[in-house]
Amino acid sequence: MSRLxxxxxxxxxxxxxxxxxxxxxxxxxxxxxFTYALFVxxxxxxxxxxxxxxxxxxxxxxxxxxxxxxxxxxxxxxxGRFFSTLSRDMKSGxxxxxxxxxxxxxGYSMAEKLGGSLxxxxxxxAEGLVVGLVLVGLPPAIASGYPAxxxxxxxxxxxxxxxxxxxxxxxxxxxxxxxxxxxxxxxxEENEAFFWIFQKFALVVGTLIPIEFLPEKVARIAVWTPFxxxxxxxARIMVAFSPAExxxxxxxxxxxxFMALLLARAVFASGSRRLSVNGG
Amino acid sequence: xxxxxxxxxVARFRGRFKAYARFMTxxxxxxxxATLEYRVNFILQFFGMMLNNAAFAAFWKVLLDRVGKxxxxxxxxxxxxxxxxxxxxxxxxxxxxxxxxxxRIIMEGSLDVYLLQPKDVWxxxxxxxxxxxxxxxxxxxxxxxxxxxxxxxxxxxxxTALIIPGALIFAATFAAVExxxxxxxxxxxxxxxxxxxxxxxxxxxxGVYGTGLRWMLYTIVPSGFVAFLPLRVFRSLDxxxxxxxxxxxxxxxxxxxxxxxxxxxxxxxxNRMDARL
Numbered sequence: 016m017s018r019l020x021x022x023x024x025x026x027x028x029x030x031x032x033x034x035x036x037x038x039x040x041x042x043x044x045x046x047x048x049f050t051y052a053l054f055v056x057x058x059x060x061x062x063x064x065x066x067x068x069x070x071x072x073x074x075x076x077x078x079x080x081x082x083x084x085x086x087x088x089x090x091x092x093x094x095g096r097f098f099s100t101l102s103r104d105m106k107s108g109x110x111x112x113x114x115x116x117x118x119x120x121x122g123y124s125m126a127e128k129l130g131g132s133l134x135x136x137x138x139x140x141a142e143g144l145v146v147g148l149v150l151v152g153l154p155p156a157i158a159s160g161y162p163a164x165x166x167x168x169x170x171x172x173x174x175x176x177x178x179x180x181x182x183x184x185x186x187x188x189x190x191x192x193x194x195x196x197x198x199x200x201x202x203x204e205e206n207e208a209f210f211w212i213f214q215k216f217a218l219v220v221g222t223l224i225p226i227e228f229l230p231e232k233v234a235r236i237a238v239w240t241p242f243x244x245x246x247x248x249x250a251r252i253m254v255a256f257s258p259a260e261x262x263x264x265x266x267x268x269x270x271x272x273f274m275a276l277l278l279a280r281a282v283f284a285s286g287s288r289r290l291s292v293n294g295g
Numbered sequence: 296x297x298x299x300x301x302x303x304x305v306a307r308f309r310g311r312f313k314a315y316a317r318f319m320t321x322x323x324x325x326x327x328x329a330t331l332e333y334r335v336n337f338i339l340q341f342f343g344m345m346l347n348n349a350a351f352a353a354f355w356k357v358l359l360d361r362v363g364k365x366x367x368x369x370x371x372x373x374x375x376x377x378x379x380x381x382x383x384x385x386x387x388x389x390x391x392x393x394x395x396x397x398x399r400i401i402m403e404g405s406l407d408v409y410l411l412q413p414k415d416v417w418x419x420x421x422x423x424x425x426x427x428x429x430x431x432x433x434x435x436x437x438x439x440x441x442x443x444x445x446x447x448x449x450x451x452x453x454x455t456a457l458i459i460p461g462a463l464i465f466a467a468t469f470a471a472v473e474x475x476x477x478x479x480x481x482x483x484x485x486x487x488x489x490x491x492x493x494x495x496x497x498x499x500x501x502g503v504y505g506t507g508l509r510w511m512l513y514t515i516v517p518s519g520f521v522a523f524l525p526l527r528v529f530r531s532l533d534x535x536x537x538x539x540x541x542x543x544x545x546x547x548x549x550x551x552x553x554x555x556x557x558x559x560x561x562x563x564x565x566n567r568m569d570a571r572l
Contacts, residue, residue: 045484050491057495060503064366065358072361205335211343215350223354228361 029123030130037134044138051092051139052146058084058223059150073227079254080225081151085143087222087250089182093136094189095217097128098210101197106204110290120287121194121279129190136186155254174252177261181249184268188244191275198279201286216240221247241275244268318414319422323390326425337427344431345438348381351498352439366502372526373500374439379454379525380497382436383461388429391421391466395490397473398482404564417555421470453529456537460544461521467544467551468493468517474551477558489516497522517547 037043059081066077075083101124104110114120147154196213199206220226220242226234237243248264330337352374359370368376387394400406400420409420436458437451444450472489476482496504497518504512513519520543528536 046487049488053491053495057499057503060505061358061365061499064500064503065362067365069362205339208339208343211346215346218350219353219357223351224357228357230357230360 025118026122026126029118029126030133033127033131034134037131044135047092047135047139048142051088051142054088055081055085055143055146056150073225075225075227075254076155078151079155082147082154083225083250083254084223085147086178086253087225087246089136089139089143090185090189090246090249091217091222092139093132093182094129094186095214097132097190098193098197101128101194102200102206102210105197105200114287114290121276121283124194125187125190129186132186136182140182170256170258173258174256174261177252177256177258177265178249181252181261181265181268184265184272185245185249187272188241188268188275191272191279192241192245195275195279195282198282198286201282201289217242217245221245221250225251241271244271315415315418319390319418322422323425326389326392326422330425330427330430333427337430340428341431341434344385344428345435348377348432348435352377366500366504368500368502371443372530374443375529376500376522376526377498378436378439378443379457379461379529380436380494380522381432381439382454382458383521383525384465384494385429385431385433385436386458386462387465387469388426389433390425390462391470392424392426392429393421394466394469395473395486396424397421397470398476398486401474401476401558401562402481404562404566406559406562407564416559417470417552421466449532450529453532453534453537456534457525457529457540460537460540461525463544464517464521464547465493467547471547471551471554474555474558477555477561492516493518493521517543520544520547 062077062080062084065072066080070076072080104113110120113123116123192213193210196206196209199209220229220237220240222245226237226243226247229237244264244267248268252261252264355370355373359365359373363369365373393400397420406416406420409416409423412419436454440450440454469486469490472486473482475485479485493516496508496512496516501509501512501519501523509519512523520540524536525540527533528540
């Protein structure tokens with residue numbers, strides 16, 4: 016077995032252990048599922064009110080807006096809460112035990128946190144599909160501009176594939192940005208404020224509302240930040256799929272994941288030098 | 296002698312009222328002191344809550360700039376709705392900070408420490424804690440009010456008069472569902488569900504809900520009394536209806552208090568060694 020294979024196996028094991036832990040307590044999913052369904056229901060009513068005098072707003076129909084919200088909320092529910100456990104590990108000194116072990120701290124944390132949350136994200140996605148079908152019917156048809164000769168089945172498969180990849184990239188981006196924020200605990204005891212600001216930007220820029228709804232100038236700035244790639248990208252793929260746009264969105268997501276990884280590594284390299292461990 | 300006898304219950308009520316007012320003031324001041332002990336935490340939570348509320352304000356601004364009205368509400372209506380709900384919810388958790396811990400306290404059998412004290416158990420347990428982040432919610436309402444309607448004194452007075460019954464209804468409803476712990480043991484799932492329902496339904500325009508839901512919003516999930524009716528009163532500057540809201544609040548408090556005391560008969564101590572510091 017090559018060294019790379021061994022390393023991958025190690026992290027895969029960490030991810031599957033975290034997932035098994037989550038599955039062992041299925042009751043823990045109930046709260047998230049309930050809140051998610053309530054949010055989707057209320058927002059479907061809000062959108063119904065907003066579309067009372069219009070069939071289309073900023074290029075979105077009511078069905079698109081509801082389905083957009085259903086998908087955009089999945090990263091928030093599935094991947095939106097890494098910060099608190101990561102930050103707690105730093106402050107409690109738990110990190111001292113993690114650093115001494117034979118694995119890369121960021122890689123291991125990613126496997127553990129992201130692996131553990133995949134099950135929850137999957138359940139929320141399945142729930143969202145059911146709730147969406149009940150509230151507004153089938154997801155919007157695939158947007159125009161297909162490659163000539165492609166069958167609708169192949170395109171539906173492509174949409175599903177891009178959606179899953181985009182959700183996974185949203186999870187990875189969420190993780191790297193949140194661990195970078197959590198590692199500010201190397202310098203500051205009270206670092207929650209950074210996370211709150213991050214969370215609220217993510218909420219406004221692409222989660223509650225598509226970025227096409229934002230004023231033009233704001234939207235133009237927003238696309239240069241990582242926020243649209245946390246939830247806008249998968250939601251847009253779901254409601255207005257075209258292979259070219261999906262490819263572009265996924266590529267930009269991947270680029271942001273890479274940059275966020277570099278940021279996390281830089282913060283870790285700088286911050287871990289300041290770590291002082293006391294006690295036995 | 297007869298006149299003295301007739302006056303005795305009134306005097307006793309007045310005396311007890313004064314004693315409880317002193318008690319509530321003392322509890323409030325102790326809680327404030329405890330909060331200010333952790334100043335950085337207080338400031339962070341204060342601004343964190345305001346930031347959270349501001350994010351939703353941004354959402355509504357963007358949406359309503361596009362569509363004008365949703366469910367009959369314009370931007371200022373939604374902002375005032377948020378102001379009323381936010382300040383009422385904040386006030387409820389500042390004064391009755393233990394309200395959403397009540398179920399856990401009952402379940403763990405930790406009421407003993409309150410049972411041994413010479414004050415009403417329900418009031419004592421609810422008022423013995425404050426929630427730091429609630430100050431941010433409370434202040435947010437007044438900031439929005441100042442931004443939306445200016446600094447007109449009557450508006451501030453009416454707003455304050457409206458958030459008090461709102462806070463009482465919030466506290467009474469949460470306390471009632473938490474008190475179910477006497478009967479069903481763990482009421483945390485029910486309590487979380489009701490909290491989510493009440494907050495979520497209160498923060499969006501009444502018009503978006505169908506008639507089938509309206510009955511619920513004026514009964515078991517009383518968003519109507521903490522959000523929609525107060526907004527109408529505030530808009531019309533109708534002081535007469537404020538009294539109605541106080542009567543509704545008294546009804547909710549009475550029912551919640553009754554349910555707690557009914558359940559208290561089934562209470563079993565956890566034999567824990569607790570102390571109130």
